[in-house]
Each structure stands twice: as structure tokens, then as C-alpha cells.
Amino acid sequence: MAxxxxxxxxIVAVLVLVxxxxxxxxxxxxxxxxxxxxxxxxxxxxxLSAWGNLCGVAGVCQSFILSIEIALIATLIATVFxxxxxxxxxxxxxxxxxxxxxxxxxxxxxPEVVLGASLLALYLNLRLPLGFWTILIAxxxxxxxxxxxxxxxxxxxxxxxxxxxxxxxxxxxxQTFRFVTFPLVLxxxxxxxxxxxxxxxxxxxxxxxxxxxxxxxPIFIWGAAQRGIPVQVYxxxxxxxALALVGTVVGQIVSSRRRRKLAAxx
Amino acid sequence: MTIAAAVGPxxxxxxxxxxxxxxxxxxxxxxxxxxxxxxxxxxxQVSTGSSGKYKAGFNWRNYVEALSEYWEFFLRALIYAxxxxxxxxxIAYPLAYFIALKAGRWRALxxxxxxxxxxxxxxxxxxxxxxxxxxxxxxxxxxxxxxxLPDGRILNTSIAVIAGLTYNFLPFMILPLYAALDKIxxxxxxxxxxxxxxxxTTFRKxxxxxxxxxxVAGTLLTFIPAAGDYINAELLGxxxxxxxxxxxxxxxxxxxxxxxxxxxxxxLMASILIIVTVYxxxxxTEELV
Amino acid sequence: xxxxxxxxxxxxxxxxxxSKIYGGLAAVDDLTLTIPGGxxxxxxxxxxxxxxxxxxxxxxxxxPTSGQMFVGAQEITDLKAYKRPVNTxxxxxxxxxxxxxxxxxxxxxxxxxxxDVTGPVERMLELVELTSMARRxxxxxxxxxxQRVAVARALINEPDVLLLDEPLGALDLKxxxxxxIELKRIQVEVGTTFVHVTHDQEEAMTMADTIAVMNxxxxxxxxAPTQIYENPATAFVANFLGQCNLVPGQITGxxxxxxxxSANGFNFSVPRSRIHAAGSSAILGVRPEKITMYxxxxxxxxxxxxxxxxxxxxxxxxxxxxxxVKVPWGQExxxxxxxxxxxxxxxxxxxxxxGWAPGHTFAxxxxxxxxxGMGSHVVGA
Numbered sequence: 001m002a003x004x005x006x007x008x009x010x011i012v013a014v015l016v017l018v019x020x021x022x023x024x025x026x027x028x029x030x031x032x033x034x035x036x037x038x039x040x041x042x043x044x045x046x047x048l049s050a051w052g053n054l055c056g057v058a059g060v061c062q063s064f065i066l067s068i069e070i071a072l073i074a075t076l077i078a079t080v081f082x083x084x085x086x087x088x089x090x091x092x093x094x095x096x097x098x099x100x101x102x103x104x105x106x107x108x109x110x111p112e113v114v115l116g117a118s119l120l121a122l123y124l125n126l127r128l129p130l131g132f133w134t135i136l137i138a139x140x141x142x143x144x145x146x147x148x149x150x151x152x153x154x155x156x157x158x159x160x161x162x163x164x165x166x167x168x169x170x171x172x173x174x175q176t177f178r179f180v181t182f183p184l185v186l187x188x189x190x191x192x193x194x195x196x197x198x199x200x201x202x203x204x205x206x207x208x209x210x211x212x213x214x215x216x217x218p219i220f221i222w223g224a225a226q227r228g229i230p231v232q233v234y235x236x237x238x239x240x241x242a243l244a245l246v247g248t249v250v251g252q253i254v255s256s257r258r259r260r261k262l263a264a265x266x
Numbered sequence: 267m268t269i270a271a272a273v274g275p276x277x278x279x280x281x282x283x284x285x286x287x288x289x290x291x292x293x294x295x296x297x298x299x300x301x302x303x304x305x306x307x308x309x310x311q312v313s314t315g316s317s318g319k320y321k322a323g324f325n326w327r328n329y330v331e332a333l334s335e336y337w338e339f340f341l342r343a344l345i346y347a348x349x350x351x352x353x354x355x356x357i358a359y360p361l362a363y364f365i366a367l368k369a370g371r372w373r374a375l376x377x378x379x380x381x382x383x384x385x386x387x388x389x390x391x392x393x394x395x396x397x398x399x400x401x402x403x404x405x406x407x408x409x410x411x412x413x414x415l416p417d418g419r420i421l422n423t424s425i426a427v428i429a430g431l432t433y434n435f436l437p438f439m440i441l442p443l444y445a446a447l448d449k450i451x452x453x454x455x456x457x458x459x460x461x462x463x464x465x466x467t468t469f470r471k472x473x474x475x476x477x478x479x480x481x482v483a484g485t486l487l488t489f490i491p492a493a494g495d496y497i498n499a500e501l502l503g504x505x506x507x508x509x510x511x512x513x514x515x516x517x518x519x520x521x522x523x524x525x526x527x528x529x530x531x532x533x534l535m536a537s538i539l540i541i542v543t544v545y546x547x548x549x550x551t552e553e554l555v
Numbered sequence: 556x557x558x559x560x561x562x563x564x565x566x567x568x569x570x571x572x573x574s575k576i577y578g579g580l581a582a583v584d585d586l587t588l589t590i591p592g593g594x595x596x597x598x599x600x601x602x603x604x605x606x607x608x609x610x611x612x613x614x615x616x617x618x619p620t621s622g623q624m625f626v627g628a629q630e631i632t633d634l635k636a637y638k639r640p641v642n643t644x645x646x647x648x649x650x651x652x653x654x655x656x657x658x659x660x661x662x663x664x665x666x667x668x669x670x671d672v673t674g675p676v677e678r679m680l681e682l683v684e685l686t687s688m689a690r691r692x693x694x695x696x697x698x699x700x701x702q703r704v705a706v707a708r709a710l711i712n713e714p715d716v717l718l719l720d721e722p723l724g725a726l727d728l729k730x731x732x733x734x735x736i737e738l739k740r741i742q743v744e745v746g747t748t749f750v751h752v753t754h755d756q757e758e759a760m761t762m763a764d765t766i767a768v769m770n771x772x773x774x775x776x777x778x779a780p781t782q783i784y785e786n787p788a789t790a791f792v793a794n795f796l797g798q799c800n801l802v803p804g805q806i807t808g809x810x811x812x813x814x815x816x817s818a819n820g821f822n823f824s825v826p827r828s829r830i831h832a833a834g835s836s837a838i839l840g841v842r843p844e845k846i847t848m849y850x851x852x853x854x855x856x857x858x859x860x861x862x863x864x865x866x867x868x869x870x871x872x873x874x875x876x877x878x879x880v881k882v883p884w885g886q887e888x889x890x891x892x893x894x895x896x897x898x899x900x901x902x903x904x905x906x907x908x909x910g911w912a913p914g915h916t917f918a919x920x921x922x923x924x925x926x927x928g929m930g931s932h933v934v935g936a
Binding site: 159161162164165166167168169170171172175176179180183184 | 614615616635636637638641642643645646647649650651652653662663666667708709712
Binding site: 010017023027030041085091104115144195198205208222256 | 295300369386
């Protein structure tokens with residue numbers, strides 16, 4: 001009983017983590033399913049056919065590749081812009097700083113339907129043709145705020161004396177950034193970019209407004225939901241998740257190993 | 267020379283700051299602020315009679331119509347999102363507390379696991395709940411045996427929609443809670459248990475107030491997207507469970523009734539703004555994110 | 556080991572009418588100061604006295620509100636931090652955590668485009684005895700080692716002036732003592748001007764050739780450690796540098812080299828060279844260790860200042876014993892006696908005489924606040 005009580009919090013924590021992963025496990029399991037009928041909802045029979053033929057359904061791989069392209073470009077641009085904003089907000093004092101902070105916060109406080117609807121209203125008023133570019137513009141817009149918040153946190157955790165020390169040691173403002181600020185903030189930027197990529201790749205609500213007839217991976221899934229989502233979609237989603245999880249967990253273990261080794265050698 | 271020397275670099279520094287802000291802020295101004303303004307004018311447009319065609323005007327009746335036609339959708343959105351937010355807080359708190367204060371060397375790994383669901387398709391995860399909550403699945407069977415389900419099923423009821431909302435926005439609750447709990451000096455909690463003896467009193471008097479910024483940020487980051495969501499209602503609920511997000515989406519994309527959809531969007535924004543302001547006042551903190 | 560002593564002559568650092576005003580408050584107030592080239596100079600004062608602001612202005616990390624700064628004949632007032640012939644050892648070191656020790660030390664040379672850094676860096680690491688640590692990261696070093704890296708990283712650039720901002724503040728007492736000696740050795744070896752900012756009067760007196768005592772943005776007194784300790788010009792300096800007995804009185808006359816200062820009906824001799832009072836109103840000062848205790852019936856050396864009193868408190872501190880002696884007008888004077896004799900210590904309530912040589916007496920201006928600098932004093936442990 002005492003044992004249970006002392007471990008209770010840990011047990012609850014693990015159960016919550018399990019809860020987070022149950023639907024993902026369902027997706028992974030169903031990717032090996034050979035569904036009965038069109039809808040891949042309940043387990044029928046083990047099959048590798050989807051994994052063996054990932055692009056076997058018309059349009060699925062095109063939409064998948066399009067989503068990756070958009071996510072890569074959007075993340076790259078949003079990360080550059082977002083990092084610049086974070087630098088300005090943390091390292092400089094200037095008029096309008098409060099307003100800039102609010103402008104960054106507002107998109108995160110606006111429901112996605114409203115973001116999507118307002119963008120579409122603008123696109124329609126300007127008579128912009130909907131497609132790749134309008135999706136890309138939207139993704140950069142909603143990703144920037146998340147990047148700013150993540151990089152800002154990292155910058156605020158950095159000792160301002162390190163930059164002063166660099167200046168004192170003959171580094172020009174650019175060299176200070178290049179040799180001190182940037183390397184120290186880089187892990188934060190990479191983390192932010194990873195999150196940005198995930199948000200962009202997985203976005204449906206805003207993309208659905210901005211896309212016209214262009215089909216991204218989430219839009220493909222939404223469209224297919226009515227007539228049954230192909231098993232290939234489950235396999236591709238499982239693949240992305242597995243790659244991301246293995247990548248981050250391995251990265252985590254490597255960096256903590258290195259830290260422990262450093263600690264042991266001192 | 268000396269006054270100029272003091273002011274000159276400050277001016278130049280401000281100019282660098284503005285240059286750094288320029289691209290990102292311009293992007294947000296053009297593709298976030300202007301669209302909102304554009305949406306506002308759209309919400310006042312006047313119908314021309316033919317579908318999808320409207321002309322500029324100041325037709326405030328759009329708002330009256332939107333409210334009278336869709337007030338139930340609003341109410342449902344706010345109630346569902348409210349319940350989901352409270353549930354998410356209850357579920358997220360123990361995990362965030364454990365990661366911040368007890369996880370030790372497992373902390374980094376557990377944080378990765380909290381963020382990991384972002385990399386699994388949102389739509390597929392929501393769709394997976396169809397399997398988990400299906401009429402013949404273990405959960406539904408068990409709850410039915412205990413006579414706990416009024417409708418005899420979960421899927422296509424408001425319970426399924428709220429469950430989906432709770433699940434989908436959980437990481438947005440866990441991360442700010444973790445950030446706030448991580449800042450607490452564990453010695454304060456020790457001192458608390460020294461003073462109050464009972465763990466519950468310690469939690470109520472020390473841990474909970476100190477984690478308040480995380481609670482506020484987490485509930486907002488959960489409530490706002492949940493109130494505007496339409497995926498969960500669409501995939502997991504029945505036609506009687508539709509939320510305001512469904513109404514906006516349908517009006518905009520299917521009915522092409524742009525003024526109506528825009529008016530609904532603005533009412534949603536306004537109600538969220540009011541709720542958030544009152545909430546932050548009452549929570550007694552101005553600290554956001 | 557090759558001699559790292561600099562080849563070029565060391566220039567003086569001149570601060571002229573330097574001021575820094577924050578929101579209407581002067582952190583540094585019209586400061587004019589010459590720091591001789593090659594000296595070990597300490598800026599000593601309580602926190603908030605403006606010493607760190609002065610240092611940051613010299614480093615170029617803060618812009619003065621008015622005034623000028625020169626290194627030799629070159630004006631550096633408007634020069635960017637990264638263009639000044641000045642380097643800093645930061646409080647808590649500010650070593651770059653992502654670079655190893657070698658790269659930390661090489662940083663300044665690389666930024667100035669020096670091609671071959673290996674030789675100088677190795678010589679520098681040798682000077683601070685960290686050759687074996689070259690490939691470690693700062694996080695793996697002890698506090699004392701990090702401190703030496705910070706010194707090496709600054710000194711490798713052969714600055715005209717090395718600024719040290721509370722460099723030993725983060726170290727424990729024993730290590731601090733060790734590093735004081737170490738820094739002094741390095742300064743003598745390289746011959747660069749060291750400007751050392753500290754709030755610890757013992758540290759300043761141990762290391763510096765010249766000390767400037769700062770208070771409220773101004774310099775109270777400047778001089779060699781012995782000079783400002785033995786003959787302080789203000790009550791602030793007298794109290795900040797150690798304990799001091801101060802008694803208000805009047806200068807009433809005197810002859811030759813000595814003046815007579817009378818206080819509470821008693822007369823004391825003070826050398827005229829040690830009087831800092833403008834008028835006749837003056838404050839008598841004598842440090843506790845200068846006072847000797849005598850038994851009630853013992854004869855005192857001729858010409859010494861003398862008082863009778865009652866011991867009210869005795870505390871044994873090891874090297875010395877500290878007495879409080881209540882004198883006829885009710886004030887308790889502090890007396891330190893070295894524990895030389897094996898005789899019994901004076902006891903509380905005992906009637907004694909105290910005396911000291913006129914040459915150990917000084918007189919401050921009567922307008923001074925005798926409690927100035929007392930609270931901010933750091934008790935040397």
C-alpha cells in the first residue's frame with residue numbers, strides 16, 4: 001500500500017503518456033490491416049500490402065510529397081523570420097516592442113478556422129489563384145509565432161555577459177552573433193524548426209481554406225475519409241511518426257550520453 | 267560630442283532591431299492583420315441574390331442573423347471546449363508535475379514523448395478514436411455493462427466529441443504546465459510540507475499558486491483551438507454535436523455565404539476575447555505564454 | 556618558460572570628468588582619474604557606488620553620459636568595445652560554454668585575424684598553469700580554473716588595460732586567498748595595467764598598488780593601501796577599510812608639528828600632516844590595533860595620548876583579543892590587543908588605561924558623518 005502510494009504519481013504519469021499514444025498505436029496497427037470493405041476501422045487480417053506499395057493509391061504520394069515540400073520551405077522561411085524577431089525582442093529595447101510582442105501572440109490566440117477564413121477572404125478579394133503559393137503563405141504565417149516563442153525562451157536563458165565578453169574580445173556585432181549567440185541558440189532554433197515542420201506538415205484546417213483544388217496530405221486524408229481512407233495513408237503516417245520518434249529519441253540519448261561522459265571525465 | 271555619443275549607438279541599435287523585425291512582422295501584418303480587416307468588411311457585405319456573389323456594404327444584420335441562426339453552435343463550442351479544457355488540465359497536471367519534479371534522468375525522454383504526437387497525423391489520430399470508441403469496442407461494452415452511458419454508445423455523441431477535443435489538445439496543456447512547474451524551487455515544496463504537514467495542503471498553498479502562470483497559459487492554449495475546432499465534431503459526433511467551427515467552415519467553403527461565415531468568425535473571436543480577458547483578470551495574472 | 560612580458564610600453568588610462576546618469580541619478584559623478592601604466596589599481600567601494608559602471612564604461616559596454624576616456628594619447632570614449640585596447644575578466648567569468656579552453660583563450664586572437672594562434676595560446680595556458688586542460692569545456696573546470704581561463708583569455712590580447720570585475724567573488728575563501736597571490740604574480744609577470752573592481756577591502760589592500768575608494772559615484776580618497784588605511788581623509792574611508800574609533804572635538808592649539816585636539820574635556824596630540832579638517836571643528840580618529848591597554852597604575856610612554864576607562868566586553872578572536880573600553884564620556888572605544896603575554900586577560904568591569912602614539916592619530920573634518928561607510932563594510936574573515 002505504501003509502495004503504491006509512493007509510486008502513484010509515477011504510475012499516473014506513465015498512464016497519461018500511454019493515453020497519448022493509444023490512438024497512434026491504433027494507426028500503426030491498422031497500417032498492417034487488410035480491411036474488410038472500404039473503411040479501415042476495425043481489425044480484419046494482417047497484411048503488408050500497403051507497406052509494400054506505399055504509393056499504390058492514386059494521389060497519395062503526390063499529396064505526401066507536396067506536404068513535405070511546403071513544410072520544408074515554410075519552416076525554413078518561418079525559422080529565419082522568427083529567429084530574427086526573437087533576437088530583436090530579447091536583445092534590443094525600442095519603441096513599439098510591446099506592440100510587436102502582441103502581434104506575435106495574436107495568431108496563436110486566434111482559432112485556426114478564423115485564420116483560414118480571413119486569409120481566404122483576402123485571397124478572394126485580391127483574386128489570387130489558390131494553390132501551392134497560397135498554402136505556403138498561410139503556413140509561414142501561422143508557424144512564425146511558434147518559432148518566435150521557442151527561440152525567445154532559449155535566448156532569454158542565455159547569459160548576456162557572454163555576448164559582452166565576445167565584444168570585449170574584439171568580435172564585431174556580426175562576429176558576436178556568428179561565433180557566440182548563434183551556436184548557443186542553435187539547439188533552440190532546431191527544436192523550434194522541428195515543431196514548425198510538424199505543425200505545417202500536419203495542418204488541415206487552414207490549408208483547407210487556402211488550397212483551392214490543390215491536395216496536401218491532410219487534405220487527401222480528409223477527402224478520403226468519406227469513402228474510406230486507404231491503408232497506404234496509415235502506413236505513410238506511421239512511417240513519418242516512427243522516423244521522427246526514432247530520430248529525436250536517438251538524438252536525446254546521444255546528447256545525454258555525451259553529457260554524462262563529459263561529467264565523468266572532469 | 268558626449269550627448270551624441272550616448273544617443274547615437276542607441277538609435278543605431280533600434281534601427282537594427284527594426285530591420286530584424288521587418289520581414290516577419292511585415293508577413294504577419296500582410297497575411298494576418300490585413301486578412302482580419304478584410305474579413306471584417308466581408309462580414310458586412312450585402313447579398314446580390316446570386317450565390318457566392320456579394321457587394322461591399324454595411325449590413326450589420328449579418329451579425330443578427332448569424333447569432334439567431336447559430337447560437338446553439340456557439341454555446342456547444344464554448345461548453346465542449348470548456349469541459350475538454352478542465353479534463354485536459356486534470357489529466358495533464360500529474361504528468362507535467364512528474365516530469366518537472368520527479369522524472370530525474372527520464373525527464374528529457376518524457377518531454378520528447380509528450381511532443382511526439384505532433385508528428386502523427388492529427389486527422390488519423392482523431393479517426394483512430396472511431397476504432398477505440400466503436401460500439402463493439404471494450405470501452406463502450408464495459409461502460410454499458412455498468413449502465414453509465416445514457417445513449418448506450420459513445421461514438422456519434424457529445425461524449426466522443428469532448429473526448430476527442432481533450433485528447434487532441436493535451437500537449438498544449440502539458441508543455442506550459444511543465445514550464446511553470448519546472449521553475450519552482452523544490453525546496454519551496456519541501457518547506458511547504460514542513461509547514462503544513464499534509465501533502466494536499468502543501469499542494470493547495472504552495473505548488474498550485476506557483477504553477478498558476480502555467481495553468482493560465484495551458485488552459486488558454488487548449489481552450490482557444492478547441493473552441494474553434496470542427497474536426498472532432500465532424501468525425502466523432504452526430505449532426506446534433508456540430509460546433510461553431512463547423513458552421514464557419516460550411517458557410518465559407520460549401521455555401522459560399524462569405525458574409526455569414528465572416529460574421530460568425532468575428533463573433534467567435536469576440537466571445538473568446540471576452541472569456542479570456544475575464545479569465546485572466548480572475549486568475550490574477552497578466553503573464554501570457 | 557618564455558617571458559610573456561609585453562614588448563610595448565604600457566600607457567596610462569585617463570578618465571576625464573566622466574559621468575553616467577541613469578534616470579536622473581548619477582551612478583558615476585564627474586570622475587577624473589589617472590591610472591598609471593603598469594600599476595595594479597583597485598576601485599573599492601560598496602555595491603552601487605559606481606565602480607562597476609566605471610569599469611563597464613572603460614570596457615565600452617556602457618556609454619558615458621558625459622566626459623572622456625584616454626589610453627595614453629588615444630581617446631577611446633567613442634570607440635566600440637571591440638576596438639578598444641582593453642579586455643575584461645567578467646564576474647562569474649562568462650566563458651563560452653560551447654568552446655573548449657583552447658578556443659576560449661584563442662577567441663580574441665582569431666577575431667583579430669591572427670593566423671597562428673597555437674604558440675601564444677600554449678604560452679598563455681602555461682602562464683596560468685592549465686596546459687593539460689586545453690581540450691576541456693569550461694563546464695568541466697573548477698571555479699578557480701575557470702577564473703584562470705578568464706584571465707588568460709583576456710591577457711592573450713596584450714591589452715593596455717585589463718579590467719577585473721569582482722573576479723574572485725564566486726570563489727570560496729581559501730581559493731580566493733590563493734588566487735589573490737596568483738593574480739598579483741601574473742600582473743608582475745606581464746606588466747599590464749590591472750584595474751580591479753571589488754567591494755572587499757582586504758582583497759583590494761592585498762593586491763593593489765593604488766586604491767581608489769568610491770562612494771556614491773565619486774572618489775573619496777586615492778592612494779597606496781597603507782596610506783589610505785593609516786591616514787584616511789574621510790569618515791567613509793576610515794570606516795570602510797576597517798574598524799575605527801571616531802570622537803568629535805575641536806582643534807584648540809598646539810606647537811610645531813603637532814596640534815592639540817580637545818574632545819569631551821580631554822586633550823590629544825595629532826600630527827598636523829594628518830589633519831583633514833578645514834576649520835577648527837574636527838573628529839579624532841584612531842584604529843583599534845594602534846591602542847595599547849595598560850593596568851590602572853602602569854606608567855605610559857612619554858607624550859602618548861591617554862585615557863582611563865572600564866572594560867565592558869572581551870572577545871577572544873584567536874590572533875587578537877577585542878576589548879570594548881568605556882571612556883569617561885560614556886563612549887565605548889574598540890581596542891585590539893595581540894595575544895602576546897601569557898598573563899591573564901583583562902576582565903569585564905576592570906578599570907584600565909588606554910594609550911596610543913600621537914603619530915597614529917588622525918583628524919577628520921568636523922562636518923563628516925562618523926557612521927558613513929559602516930553598514931557597507933565587509934568584515935574580512
